[in-house]
Every structure is written in C-alpha cells, then in structure tokens.
Amino acid sequence: MxxxxxxxVGAAKFVDGLSAVVPPEEITVIANTGDDASxxxxxxxxxxxxxxxxxxxxxxxxxxxxxxxDTFECLNALRMLGEDAWFQLGDRDLAMHxxxxxxxxxxxxxxxxxxxxxxxxHIRSRVIPMTxxxxxxxxxxxxxxxxxxxxxxxxxxxxxVLEIDLSAARASRPAPGVLEAIRDSDAVILAPSNPFISIxxxxxxxxxxxxxxxxxAIAAVTPIVGGKALKGPADRMLKSLGFEPSAGxxxxxxxxxxxxxxxxxxxEYLKPSIERSGVRVLVTDTIMNSAASxxxxxxxxxxxxxxxxxxxxxxxx
Amino acid sequence: MxxxxxxxVGAAKFVDGLSAVVPPEEITVIANTGDDASxxxxxxxxxxxxxxxxxxxxxxxxxxxxxxxDTFECLNALRMLGEDAWFQLGDRDLAMHxxxxxxxxxxxxxxxxxxxxxxxxHIRSRVIPMTxxxxxxxxxxxxxxxxxxxxxxxxxxxxxVLEIDLSAARASRPAPGVLEAIRDSDAVILAPSNPFISIxxxxxxxxxxxxxxxxxAIAAVTPIVGGKALKGPADRMLKSLGFEPSAGxxxxxxxxxxxxxxxxxxxEYLKPSIERSGVRVLVTDTIMNSAASxxxxxxxxxxxxxxxxxxxxxxxx
Numbered sequence: 001m002x003x004x005x006x007x008x009v010g011a012a013k014f015v016d017g018l019s020a021v022v023p024p025e026e027i028t029v030i031a032n033t034g035d036d037a038s039x040x041x042x043x044x045x046x047x048x049x050x051x052x053x054x055x056x057x058x059x060x061x062x063x064x065x066x067x068x069x070d071t072f073e074c075l076n077a078l079r080m081l082g083e084d085a086w087f088q089l090g091d092r093d094l095a096m097h098x099x100x101x102x103x104x105x106x107x108x109x110x111x112x113x114x115x116x117x118x119x120x121x122h123i124r125s126r127v128i129p130m131t132x133x134x135x136x137x138x139x140x141x142x143x144x145x146x147x148x149x150x151x152x153x154x155x156x157x158x159x160x161v162l163e164i165d166l167s168a169a170r171a172s173r174p175a176p177g178v179l180e181a182i183r184d185s186d187a188v189i190l191a192p193s194n195p196f197i198s199i200x201x202x203x204x205x206x207x208x209x210x211x212x213x214x215x216x217a218i219a220a221v222t223p224i225v226g227g228k229a230l231k232g233p234a235d236r237m238l239k240s241l242g243f244e245p246s247a248g249x250x251x252x253x254x255x256x257x258x259x260x261x262x263x264x265x266x267x268e269y270l271k272p273s274i275e276r277s278g279v280r281v282l283v284t285d286t287i288m289n290s291a292a293s294x295x296x297x298x299x300x301x302x303x304x305x306x307x308x309x310x311x312x313x314x315x316x317x
Numbered sequence: 318m319x320x321x322x323x324x325x326v327g328a329a330k331f332v333d334g335l336s337a338v339v340p341p342e343e344i345t346v347i348a349n350t351g352d353d354a355s356x357x358x359x360x361x362x363x364x365x366x367x368x369x370x371x372x373x374x375x376x377x378x379x380x381x382x383x384x385x386x387d388t389f390e391c392l393n394a395l396r397m398l399g400e401d402a403w404f405q406l407g408d409r410d411l412a413m414h415x416x417x418x419x420x421x422x423x424x425x426x427x428x429x430x431x432x433x434x435x436x437x438x439h440i441r442s443r444v445i446p447m448t449x450x451x452x453x454x455x456x457x458x459x460x461x462x463x464x465x466x467x468x469x470x471x472x473x474x475x476x477x478v479l480e481i482d483l484s485a486a487r488a489s490r491p492a493p494g495v496l497e498a499i500r501d502s503d504a505v506i507l508a509p510s511n512p513f514i515s516i517x518x519x520x521x522x523x524x525x526x527x528x529x530x531x532x533x534a535i536a537a538v539t540p541i542v543g544g545k546a547l548k549g550p551a552d553r554m555l556k557s558l559g560f561e562p563s564a565g566x567x568x569x570x571x572x573x574x575x576x577x578x579x580x581x582x583x584x585e586y587l588k589p590s591i592e593r594s595g596v597r598v599l600v601t602d603t604i605m606n607s608a609a610s611x612x613x614x615x616x617x618x619x620x621x622x623x624x625x626x627x628x629x630x631x632x633x634x
Contacts, residue, residue, distance in 0.1 A: 041419030073388050077412030081437045091408040095394030102358030120398045
C-alpha cells in the first residue's frame with residue numbers, strides 16, 4: 001500500500017504514472033483542499049478535481065486542469081450576467097461541482113462526495129481530502145491577505161508572498177482514513193507539489209506530523225528542477241519566504257521526516273549536500289511529459305523504496 | 318399601466334408583442350412559480366425563465382424554452398456522473414440558475430433575484446414572481462401525486478390528471494407588489510396560458526382574488542383554439558377535470574371576474590354563448606407565430622380595453 005500526499009497537476013501526473021506501476025487499488029491519495037473555494041455558490045476543489053480528472057483519463061493535458069475539450073458557455077453567460085468570471089469553469093467541469101455542492105448541501109461530507117464521484121468515474125485508487133472541514137489557505141502579501149485562488153488565479157501570482165497562513169488547516173481535523181493511510185502504508189510519497197501551498201496544508205492538519213513519524217518510509221519527489229518550479233510559483237515562494245530556490249532547499253524543508261529525496265538528473269550535483277543532511281537521494285528523470293516518463297519516475301521511486309524495505313528486512317533478521 | 322398574469326411560452330410571446338405596442342416600462346408581469354423545482358441543487362423557475370429569456374431577446378424560439386443556440390455539455394456530463402438528467406438545462410441557461418440559487422442561499426428573496434436578473438438583461442418591464450415562497454403545484458393522477466415537472470417533463474403529460482393541488486399556493490403570501498400591480502393597473506390581462514397550472518396558481522395566492530375584484534378591467538386571452546391547446550396539456554386537462562375542451566369553457570372558468578374574453582377567429586361561433594354569460598368578447602387572430610401576429614394580438618387587446626375605458630369614462634360623465 002502506498003499513500004501519496006498530493007497537490008494538483010504534478011501530483012496528478014505522478015499518481016497517474018504510479019497507477020501503471022502498482023495496482024491502482026493499492027494507492028491512497030491524500031489531497032490538499034486548502035485551495036478549495038466557492039464560485040457561483042459551487043464548492044470547487046481544484047487539486048482534487050485535477051487528480052480525479054487525471055485518474056479518470058479526461059484531464060485537459062494542455063492546460064493541466066479541467067476536462068479535455070471542455071467548453072465555457074456557462075462561464076461566458078455568467079460574465080454577461082455581471083458575475084465575476086476570472087475563475088475558469090468549463091461546462092462539463094461544472095457537472096462535478098454541481099454534484100459535489102448538492103451532496104454537501106444534503107449533508108454529505110467532502111470525503112463521502114469524493115468517494116461517490118470517484119466511483120462514478122470508476123477510479124480504483126482511493127482519493128481522500130486532507131480534511132472534511134473548510135480549511136482555506138490564506139496568502140499574506142504586501143497588499144493584504146488574500147484567499148488562495150485570488151492570489152493564484154485572479155492576480156496570477158504576481159504579488160510577492162510574505163507568509164502562508166495555514167491556521168485553518170491547523171484548526172481542522174483530518175478526514176476519516178487520512179492518519180491510518182499515512183501510518184499503515186508501506187510508504188508515503190510526497191508528490192512533486194508546492195511545499196508551501198500544496199503539501200504544507202496537509203502537513204498542518206493535526207495528527208499528520210505524528211502519523212508521518214510512525215510511517216514505514218517517506219519519500220519526496222522534487223517539484224524544483226534546475227532552480228525552477230516545474231509549474232506554479234514554488235521557486236518564487238521559496239525565495240520570498242527566505243529559502244534558496246533549489247531542490248536542495250526542498251529536501252531541507254522535509255528532512256525531519258524524510259527517508260528518500262528524489263532529485264532530477266539536472267540537479268545531481270546537489271546529491272552530496274542533501275545526503276550530508278541525512279536523507280538518501282535517488283537521482284532520476286523527474287520531468288513528466290509523457291506516459292512513459294511518468295511511469296519511469298514512478299517505477300524508480302517504487303524500486304528505491306523496495307530496496308529500502310529489503311535492506312530494512314535484512315537488517316532486522 | 319398593464320399587469321399580465323403569466324405562465325410560460327404563450328404568456329412570454331404575448332408580453333413580447335405587448336412590449337412593442339405599449340412602453341415596456343408600463344408592463345408588470347406576475348409569473349407563475351408553481352412549476353419551480355430544484356435540479357442538481359439549483360432553483361429553476363421555468364415560467365419566469367421563459368419570460369426573461371423572451372424579453373431579453375435570447376429565447377430559443379423553436380423549443381420555446383431556454384437560450385437560443387445553447388449547448389448541453391454540462392447536462393451530458395451530469396448524466397455520465399449518474400445524475401437524473403431528464404430536465405433539460407443548457408449551459409448558458411445554467412448561468413441564470415447558478416446566479417439565482419447563489420443569491421437565494423445568500424438570503425435574497427426570489428423577487429429580489431428576479432429584479433437583479435432582469436436588470437442584468439436590461440429588461441424594462443417588471444417581472445414579479447407570484448410569491449417569494451416555495452409554492453409547488455402538485456398533480457394528482459391515477460398513479461399517484463407528482464411534482465409538476467415530473468408530470469410535465471419526465472412523464473411527458475401522459476398520465477390523466479385527476480386534480481391540481483394548489484394548496485401550497487393557497488398557503489403562501491403574494492410577493493411584494495403583486496396585489497398592488499393587480500389593483501392599481503389600468504387593466505389586468507390573463508395571458509394565453511393554461512388555466513389550471515399557470516394562471517390557477519396565481520389566482521390561488523391569498524389576496525389575488527380580492528385584488529382582481531378591485532381591478533379596473535380584466536381581460537383573458539384564450540389558450541384554446543379550435544378545441545386544442547396551442548401548447549401543452551390544457552385541452553386534455555379541461556377534459557379530465559370535467560370541462561368541455563373549448564375556449565367557451567375557458568371563458569366560463571374566468572367569468573366571475575372577467576370583463577373581456579379574447580377569442581380566436583376560428584372559434585367565433587362561440588361568441589354568442591360566451592356573451593350570454595355576461596362577458597364581452599373580442600374576436601381576433603390569437604395565434605402568435607411571428608412578431609407581427611404577436612403585436613397585432615396585443616394591439617387588438619389594448620384597443621379593446623381602451624374602448625372599454627372610454628365607454629366607462631363616458632358612462633360616468
């Protein structure tokens with residue numbers, strides 16, 4: 001059993017590759033919901049949506065979000081009605097949000113709705129939100145504190161980030177199954193996601209830190225290659241939050257609980273310094289731009305974890 | 318000032334013609350909301366939607382409902398998610414329902430949301446729901462009592478109607494402005510709409526009957542021509558509820574408060590019997606299949622009402 005802590009696009013690609021390498025039923029994805037927001041009265045879970053559409057095989061690969069080939073007639077009509085329409089919502093995409101919102105109004109929890117939606121899409125892996133509560137990540141900038149999607153989508157991440165406010169996540173409870181999935185799996189993998197706004201909120205959920213300390217093995221795949229985030233503002237955030245924008249800084253962020261850090265070949269020169277901090281390093285190709293590269297990355301990570309288990313087993317006998 | 322009691326398609330066409338004959342600002346439309354229903358968590362007001370889309374000039378004239386040229390991507394996606402999708406909702410159409418539902422959740426009344434939506438569409442006439450409460454019309458059939466849309470859309474009006482249950486309308490209060498619009502206008506016009514399921518619910522709202530008795534003049538345009546409903550099940554309902562399926566039966570239904578009944582030329586032979594019941598009759602073309610025919614009908618009705626006012630004035634002086 002493998003548990004993946006996941007943000008959006010990078011995580012979804014990684015899990016997609018992983019599902020081809022291990023049986024999908026053996027994967028649990030714990031998804032960040034700090035980015036969740038309400039638009040037009042609908043509950044949107046951007047990271048979970050990206051994971052679900054990816055695992056359902058209908059993700060728009062060009063954009064990285066939403067349903068492939070989707071249209072935007074409703075959004076255009078909302079704009080004509082004078083509604084705020086900067087958050088892109090496709091017509092087919094809306095079906096998921098309508099279903100989720102209706103079920104939440106009926107009293108279902110976010111985990112329950114997520115399971116129902118995954119079942120409708122015949123998704124065999126388990127996808128769990130980090131919490132069933134609303135736990136919005138707030139972004140403090142020089143121009144004030146913003147809800148995540150305003151910073152991320154509306155203002156296109158233009159403002160410098162001074163602080164990530166995860167107090168809502170810290171005050172919430174893990175969704176059912178979250179702590180068990182971390183504690184009881186053969187390994188926990190931190191997907192190549194933004195450490196502050198994707199993985200950070202999950203780590204901030206009460207009990208998750210303790211569960212990680214009880215986990216068999218923990219690996220993290222770098223979302224930074226050659227000093228640049230593969231997607232999104234992780235590199236700029238590292239800088240503005242006082243870190244070096246590098247995979248090395250990433251490894252340092254996680255070193256308290258990390259067994260294995262997965263570094264891109266381009267950054268191989270960082271291996272010795274990371275290993276000096278006590279974290280084993282796997283060097284491989286981490287850029288996932290094809291089905292093959294996704295699966296190769298997943299296979300390398302799984303094999304490195306297996307070697308670790310074998311060694312662990314040997315050491316104990 | 319003219320006030321129109323309105324169902325959906327026929328009423329919308331009539332008001333459309335009327336707006337070309339009198340200044341739109343002088344028209345108040347009181348719309349049936351007995352057909353309102355919730356689909357996918359959205360509040361749908363089919364009759365108001367039809368009136369609004371018609372007055373906004375974007376109605377789909379072929380179908381008679383929804384937005385011209387609309388697509389159904391979201392509905393198809395809902396169907397794939399296993400949702401009930403027999404109620405047709407176009408992608409652009411959804412924008413209106415999202416807006417309405419969000420505002421209702423925020424605590425706005427249906428009248429307030431309706432005014433906002435009309436403003437967004439630059440509609441100059443006033444459209445008021447008959448009530449701000451939920452007042453669902455129920456249809457009793459041999460196979461049980463059904464919510465209106467199940468009878469009307471899902472089962473395509475196949476079941477014989479034994480009774481129209483308007484108890485929810487009877488237990489509700491008129492929306493702000495409804496009674497004033499009826500009492501204070503120069504004339505009230507019952508649009509060519511189904512007497513049982515479109516006009517009936519409005520008449521069932523407490524206070525409406527009394528306001529009608531205080532009205533200056535009341536006209537009704539027949540929705541039955543040559544013994545057939547121009548649209549929908551009015552003829553079959555007349556029969557199954559024990560009436561003759563004719564314009565004459567229509568006039569009889571309303572005769573207690575009616576000053577003028579507008580009869581189609583095809584039914585001119587009914588004029589003497591209707592007039593014997595004390596209702597004046599205007600014979601004209603009532604079939605509205607073009608802008609010209611809509612305006613001609615509206616003009617004939619307005620002129621007949623004006624002649625009545627002049628005579629009334631003459632009688633009093």
